[in-house]
Amino acid sequence: MKNAQKGVALIEFALVLPLLLILTFIVTEFGRALYQYNTLVKGARDAARYLSVQNPGSGIAQSKNLVVYGSLTNTGSPLAFGLALNQVKDPVWQLAGASPVINTVTVRIAGCGTSAPPCYKFVPLVVSAFGLTIGEINFADITATMRAPL
Template sequence: MIVQGVRLKTRQRGVAMVEMAIALPLLLLLLLAIGEVGRLLLQYNSLMQASRDASRFVAGQAWNRTLGRLEITAALQDQARSLAVYGVPVAQEGGRPLVPGLSPDHVVVSVQGADHVQVSITYPFLPIFGNGLPDLGNGETPLAFSLVATSVMRAL
């Protein structure tokens, strides 16, 4: 009986290594996917905060007390875009955007109704590990998609 137990152990030799070789790529892919989702949520959170800050800034500056209505000038729009992208109302030379790849072209400042302002940021999210997944003969499925952060505030 002991001999059979030894034979069974010798037959099982290397099975753990084969199991690890099969499972390790899947576990690494899962770890990479979790990291990408975390990075996506971090960037979306940064975009939402930037959108809120810019809309709060515009809501405080856009109300014309003399005329009793909203007036969003081109200068105010530029300041709001700069605030949403760089975190400050006046763009500084060599400033880094809050989210990599974000530019003032991604920010839209508009009036909603009679007394609300809206700041919307549309950001193209690109995964770190590539632009697409290969298909079977059809090219590749793109992995890039747009993150949209919008906030609406009432003018003060």
């Protein structure tokens, strides 16, 4: 009976290994997608904060650079893989309320889940593994709104 069990653990491991690797790839790519989404949200928030202290209609190019590159200048590599300046839409200033009037600015990154191209979508590093295709993740539009100080 003892000799009949030799090699069983190796065969079980060989059967389970592809499933474990697929799960590892999926969890890793999902983590990367969350990380990039968080990076985009923080970039939009920083741009809205920057524009909230500017005069309405000014600083648009700098705010787009802030979203894409993390700085006011158009230098370096994008913070998120595949993010481009044309995916960041022009900010919108709005006056709301009557007494007091509140001035807000909204920054929007077009996501392919809700906007037409050019839009941002997450592209996984591993496209397929063991015959399982991991598709692109289409984010919805990412927006941030800040109120201008009085």
